[in-house]
Amino acid sequence: MIEDTRYQRLQHLIDTEFIDDKLLSLLDCFETKNDDEIRSMVTENADVPTIFEYVLGILWYKASERHGKILDYMKLSLDADLLPKTHAAGGEADIVYEYPETEYYPAHTLLLEATLADNTNQRRMEMEPVSRHLGRHLIRTGNLNSYCVFATTYLDINVIADFRGRKNMPFYDTQDYTKSVQGMKIIPLQTSELKSIVMNRKTYFQLYRLFENAYSSTLLPHEWYRNNIQNYCKKRG
Template sequence: MSQLVTDNADIPTIFEYVLGILWWKVSGRRGKVLDYLKLSLDANLLPITHAAGGEADIVYEYKACKDYPEHSLLLEATLADGTNQRRMEMEPVSRHLGNHLIKTGNLKSYCVFATTYLHINVISDFRARKNITYFDSQDYDKYVTGLKIIPLDTDDLRHIIEEQITYVQLYKHFERAHNSAEMHPKKWYDQYVNIESSDLYQHNETPYMIAAEPTPDK
């Protein structure tokens, strides 16, 4: 991967960089991608170091339109797997989103967690956050309930690219997944999140028509 992008950054940083570019294209190339990335870039706009701790890796801002409300999307990227993923990602991802919601007051914002391997306990923890209250550690009177964290693996990302799926489609898909009935976390992911098994995937028997890009509200 480093030979295809740059040899000045480690693989996790490159993965984060590629994810940011991918999401910018999925979003119809709207906004300034460099404003969304939390990376240090060189003179050629290639990555050097990844996001510092304490905040999400990438934060996209979406203005209100007929297809979704104004919101932020926090993108969290990791190459950690197995028990390392559970130890390294479960707490920071929910903390980043919880703090963002408390700070901005916009409860429509949510998080997408992207990785090469989805640990079952990570899926379970993120799904359970829908029903858990997150408190400001400095002020217990400040809190939010119902964190929306959608886990994706790199196969999902590949299918998003191959099928040219738009953010309008993904937003509705993620909303359906988040609001679906409670069930075993792996079955929830397979049935409601997984891109290949969804109606977004055009190789299914019932093709899905690609939606137009959003029209801003006036």
């Protein structure tokens, strides 16, 4: 009953405070690093990276047609108004979204990773943790349908190249070399594409198909993102 009430409050919060236009404005502010405006639009009680995780979670919940327990999936502590306070420490992805089997996709987990780091900082801070979180998850659960989406304001080309390379690279359990996964699916997304997802009302089953097709592509990294992600996110329907 308490959980039902929280989700009723969440629906009202989304309908009144996180309509699509506001999400688009927030994504613009993340891109321009307008931190004061971001806090005024969401909350003064969380840092901007935490707010970015929260906004990504709300955006993905809407794209998922509000299915799933997003309040559990987001690894955040929330205040009484269901607004973010702090990121919960732990060795896993920022958002761990569970999807049951449907006619559009198999049962799987989507690890959503969010960062505002760019350029050299992005390579240093994000490449290893993202692949480690996904690799450990795949080994632990055995569900090789699970994958990761990495969201940021600006993608470094070598981050794209690294994540694409993971498609053909094994990941080992460092405590037991007999346990490994051969290849990982990591899809990088800039906020420019997140805005396209919002504007074009993309639903998750459409995104799943888009990501699966992109993962199978053989284009080189500098061509891959433009042709397999950007162009398709811009398409309506």
